[in-house]
Amino acid sequence: MSAPVTAATLTHEIAVEDPSTEETIARVPRGTAEDVDRAVAAARVGARRTRTIAPADRGRLLRALAAAVDAEREELARLETRDTGKPLSLARGEVAGCVGYLDYYAGAADKLHGETIPLGPGSLAWTVREPVGVTAHIVPWNAPLSMLCRSVAPALAAGNTAVVKPAEQTPLTALRFAELAREAGLPEHAVTVVAGLGAEAGHALAGHPCIGSLTFTGSVATGRAVLRAAAEHVTPVVTELGGKSPQIVFADADLDDVAAQVVTGVTANSGQYCDAGSRLLVERGVHDELVARVVARTAALTLGPGIDDPDLGPLVSAEHHRRVSSYVALGQAEGAVVADGPRAVPDRGHFLAPVTFTGVTPEMRIAREEIFGPVLVAMPFDDEEQALALANGTDYGLGVGIHTRDVDRALRVAGQVEAGYVMINEYFAGGPSVPFGGTKLSGTGRERGLVALDGYLRDKTVVARVGPR
Ligand code: NAD
Numbered sequence: 001m002s003a004p005v006t007a008a009t010l011t012h013e014i015a016v017e018d019p020s021t022e023e024t025i026a027r028v029p030r031g032t033a034e035d036v037d038r039a040v041a042a043a044r045v046g047a048r049r050t051r052t053i054a055p056a057d058r059g060r061l062l063r064a065l066a067a068a069v070d071a072e073r074e075e076l077a078r079l080e081t082r083d084t085g086k087p088l089s090l091a092r093g094e095v096a097g098c099v100g101y102l103d104y105y106a107g108a109a110d111k112l113h114g115e116t117i118p119l120g121p122g123s124l125a126w127t128v129r130e131p132v133g134v135t136a137h138i139v140p141w142n143a144p145l146s147m148l149c150r151s152v153a154p155a156l157a158a159g160n161t162a163v164v165k166p167a168e169q170t171p172l173t174a175l176r177f178a179e180l181a182r183e184a185g186l187p188e189h190a191v192t193v194v195a196g197l198g199a200e201a202g203h204a205l206a207g208h209p210c211i212g213s214l215t216f217t218g219s220v221a222t223g224r225a226v227l228r229a230a231a232e233h234v235t236p237v238v239t240e241l242g243g244k245s246p247q248i249v250f251a252d253a254d255l256d257d258v259a260a261q262v263v264t265g266v267t268a269n270s271g272q273y274c275d276a277g278s279r280l281l282v283e284r285g286v287h288d289e290l291v292a293r294v295v296a297r298t299a300a301l302t303l304g305p306g307i308d309d310p311d312l313g314p315l316v317s318a319e320h321h322r323r324v325s326s327y328v329a330l331g332q333a334e335g336a337v338v339a340d341g342p343r344a345v346p347d348r349g350h351f352l353a354p355v356t357f358t359g360v361t362p363e364m365r366i367a368r369e370e371i372f373g374p375v376l377v378a379m380p381f382d383d384e385e386q387a388l389a390l391a392n393g394t395d396y397g398l399g400v401g402i403h404t405r406d407v408d409r410a411l412r413v414a415g416q417v418e419a420g421y422v423m424i425n426e427y428f429a430g431g432p433s434v435p436f437g438g439t440k441l442s443g444t445g446r447e448r449g450l451v452a453l454d455g456y457l458r459d460k461t462v463v464a465r466v467g468p469r
Pocket of ligand 1: 138139140143147165198202206217218220225240241243275442
């Protein structure tokens with residue numbers, strides 16, 4: 001029988017809610033700075049052990065972990081759906097993506113070598129790519145296991161151990177992942193999860209003196225706090241922050257196909273993706289027609305508990321629902337017009353009907369700030385130059401969608417947008433092998449692809465005299 005839950009024990013726990021029903025589905029420990037200390041100390045021991053594993057064996061272990069996640073994919077997807085509210089199909093896709101990250105980086109584990117630099121007779125220099133030791137990962141709630149695997153898989157492939165601080169709203173799949181890592185045969189403390197609050201466990205991890213690298217995925221405001229804390233020990237940080245990504249549509253595009261992509265781009269995961277296509281920039285001649293198609297498609301989307309696999313689940317929490325709703329009210333106060341008809345949402349759960357704003361000007365806050373909900377702002381443009389000015393007119397630079405049949409134009413615009421990730425005629429295109437990241441306030445560093453491994457390795461140069469002096 002488990003110990004009775006008292007007010008005293010509750011202060012050391014976090015209640016985890018199903019946002020579709022508002023019911024508490026679990027309680028997890030609320031990790032303290034001391035817990036983080038213990039986790040990092042254990043991960044340091046683990047890192048020493050991990051360095052003795054041959055790279056090819058490390059790859060095999062990661063492949064075993066990929067197989068373990070794959071074998072439990074349905075359970076993990078259901079757990080993710082209950083924790084986040086996201087539609088089950090989306091959670092299934094994200095878990096499949098996790099297997100993809102683990103498989104991809106498993107293949108890289110034994111291919112991380114340096115270079116030799118000839119210095120002429122009698123001397124040789126070479127570089128060695130060494131693991132950084134303990135890597136820290138502070139993860140958001142919007143795609144919890146996917147964001148975890150995106151950074152933990154390359155960190156492990158590079159021969160490190162990982163300490164993970166999941167978001168307080170959604171810690172459940174991270175906790176199960178750490179168990180799966182053990183079950184798959186990874187060394188003890190290869191993956192350690194400390195559930196807890198951002199200002200407590202997160203802050204302690206970001207400022208910890210014994211971590212070799214930190215990967216932070218989350219909001220700009222928290223990113224700044226994390227960078228400040230990491231600066232104390234000059235810890236290298238990969239930041240993956242927010243966005244206000246535009247979808248640029250030229251008049252020659254296939255409007256029906258684009259309408260479907262625009263709707264998916266802003267409503268997938270209820271708009272809670274960093275690269276949600278939340279700004280629709282449309283060539284004026286087709287603006288009204290495209291908006292009408294977008295509104296019609298949006299009206300046909302189903303809303304409901306994630307486990308019933310609707311098109312849209314709820315937002316993650318009551319707090320986030322208040323935030324997104326306040327932007328909807330702000331847009332109307334700023335003079336923008338809601339193009340959608342009224343629609344009912346379920347009584348229970350943090351549901352919000354998608355909103356399409358027209359009559360938006362670039363100065364409006366709804367056109368510049370990340371809302372992180374199913375809220376689209378549409379703006380017309382007259383020519384390519386104006387499209388680029390609008391696209392580049394925010395502080396963010398994460399994703400950009402370009403829709404046109406004109407290849408020259410697509411490549412020209414791709415070359416001039418201030419963004420880390422450009423998608424031509426297919427929004428959300430890519431995968432584990434394709435580097436992803438932002439510019440401007442959307443962050444530094446790259447995840448996915450081989451380039452991501454750089455964040456988890458440090459180069460050592462050795463210069464040697466060879467032969468007699
Ligand atoms: P958030 O910044 O509130 O929280 C992210 C993580 O940081 C959580 O684990 C939280 O507990 C922790 N945290 C909070 N305060 C902290 C502190 N002072 N020190 C250390 N850690 C702290 O972000 P969120 O609301 O969970 O996620 C949404 C944001 O994440 C959006 O802005 C979204 O665009 C961004 N995001 C970016 C990417 C990307 O790849 N660029 C991917 C997913 C989400």
